[in-house]
Every structure is written in structure tokens, then in C-alpha cells.
Amino acid sequence: MGPSHRSADHPRPPAPCRPGRRSGEEPLTEHLVDPRAPRDLKAFVAGLPKAELHVHHVGSASPRIVSELAARHPDSKVPTDPAALVDYFSFTDFAHFIEVYLSVVDLIRTPEDVRLLTFEVARDLARQQVRYAELTITPFSSTRRGIDERAFMDAIEDARKAAESEFGTVLRWCFDIPGEAGLVAAQETVRLATDDRLRPEGLVSFGLGGPEVGVPRPQFKPYFDRAIAAGLHSVPHAGETTGPETVWDALTHLRAERIGHGTSSAQDPKLLAHLAEHRIPLEVCPTSNIATRAVRTLDEHPIKEFVEAGVIVTINSDDPPMFGTDLDNEYAVAARLLDLDERGLADLAKNAVEVSFLDEPGKARIKDEIDAYTLRWLDR
């Protein structure tokens, strides 16, 4: 893909103003959907049952939740005014994004903060007809800030069960290592993920996030080996802010079953062929890649190259309020970049269900629902 992908760990010029940012608690899709998507497709996407496979727990905190937590903790530099968050969530590069992200992590200080955040994230997902989501949680960030590990697990599980009964949205967890925090973080994350007394029922996978530059993937192999031996799926971020060799490392050393982002895979035709042949899906998050400056513009995003190479693509939102997006908007973006109609969008939604870690009856139920919805829509 040549110049369309740039390492985002290096300084960038100031972020431009981004249109369509949400400041309050209006329906999520109303202000965000790519204005270039046809109105009819937007309406279709809004009602389409979906699965979200790559979305971060703290990165999903709505402006209302962030400002509520910021008001509770006035020592924080995070703005308490939701409108001011629009500017606060404007990033000059990936490193700046992580810095801001960690300031929001700092707001989550009690098990009740964790429960509230988790339940409200589920509410936002349910509003977008998300039936199933794998939420990436970084337990190390919370336990090292003093939240009791047992109370943390109870809080996320309590929210998961309440969300499923109240909204019908099924949540599962991916515990990720914040790679930049080093092997201490890896050790702690795998302990929390595999200790039978702690491991939450909803945990299905093990990940690796944060900056990639200076954080080689192979060093995490022993921790992924332990997680995989304990029955967890491997879903590291790779190729978001570094080149295709990081994706190869994630496949070879971490036995990745899906790749978070994988954007730079487009630079390596052999890698694309490998991903296609071995049916390793990419969790593509287009707007995230623009917001963190990993890719310059949406039109330069390599998603079409992935599809043309036969790679399984899923559409995801990553850290939606921080990037001024939501899952519906990401589907609208995908429709434009891939030139999809309703059936194409329904196929994308079914891809995500198919490569999720939900059980087979659960997958069949959501796929049937997607088909029934699409037929009803086309028969109107």
C-alpha cells in the first residue's frame, strides 16, 4: 500500500478539526455517520444486528461517563465539560493518543467506576444493535492503580450479566497486555487471566496493545503460550503503527488467530496471501487509524486491498468516543470504501459473527437475525 501507511509513533503536526464529533448524549449514529454514505444505507446499518470484535473498555467511555468520572476526581486534567472533550480527544500522533488514553484510565479508581463504565458501554453497544461484543480490558492498568483484583473481576462480571439481561447484548472479555509497560505487565495479565480463582467466566481471549515501536512482539511469547494453554484465543494488536514484520511476529510467536488492525499487512503481498490462506481475519478500525494518524486519510486506507486479496475483514470501532465514531459509522465508512450495498454490509456483519469466539448456536442465531433483517429491508 506504499505511502498510505505511516508509522504513527512519531510526531505529527497538530490534529485538524474533525467534523461530526459528538459532545452530548444524543443517539450515537445521528451526528457521526459518514455524511457521504447514502441516507438509506445509514438507516439499514442502524438497524442491522452486529458483532463488535475490537473495542476497548476504557476507550469506549462516553463523553457523559468521562465527564462524570472527571467531576468525581477533580485532581485529573481530563475536562469535566463533555464539549471540551472533543478537543481533548484530538490527537497529534499515536503516542499522544496513549497519553490521553491513560489520563482517562486514571479516572477509573473504584470497582463501582468499573461497573458503571462496563454497563454504560454495553448500553451504547445495544443502542447500535450490537448483539455480541468482545471488549478488550487491560486489568493490569486497574490493579496497578490499586483496584482490588477480586473486586475488579466481580465488577465486570456483574455488569456483563446485567447488560445481557437488560439489553440482550452478550459481552465477552479479551484481557490485553499493555506492551509498553513491559514483562511485569505481561506476567500480571496472564496471572489474572489464568488463575482459576480470578479468571472471569466471560473471558475468551488474550491480547497485546499499546505502542508497537520499541515493543517487540516475540518477548511476549511465554505469556501467550500460557494463556493459550489455558484455553484463551490469541488476538494481539499488530501492524497498527509498525510494518508487516510485526504481523508476522504476532502470527509466528504469539499464534495470533485474529490480528488487531494489521493495517501494514497491505505492504507485504506474501503476508496478505498467508492471512487469506489461513483465514486469519483482520480487525479493521478505519476511523481509529485516521485519528491516531496511522493512516493519512480514509481514502488511503488499505481495507479494499485486504478484501481484494481474499483476507477476511471485520469492521470495528476501537475507542469510539475518543475517535468521534461508533460502530454504525465504521460500517458506513466501509460501505463507501468497499462500495457495498445492503447485502455487502450484511456479509461484513456476518464475517464478524463467524470469526468471533461465540459458541456455534449463538453465531447461528445472530446470522439468522442478520439474514431475516436484510430480507425484510430489501422486500420493503
Ligand SMILES: Nc1ncnc2c1ncn2[C@@H]1O[C@H](CCC(=O)c2cccc(C(=O)O)c2)[C@@H](O)[C@H]1O
Ligand atoms: N488503537 C489502539 N492501539 C493499541 N492499544 C490501544 C488502542 N486503543 C486503546 N488501546 C489500549 O491502550 C493500552 C495502552 C496502555 C499502555 O500503553 C500503558 C503503558 C504503560 C503503563 C500503563 C499503565 O496502565 O500504567 C499503560 C493498551 O493496553 C490497549 O488496551
Ligand SMILES: [Zn+2]
Ligand atoms: Zn485496539
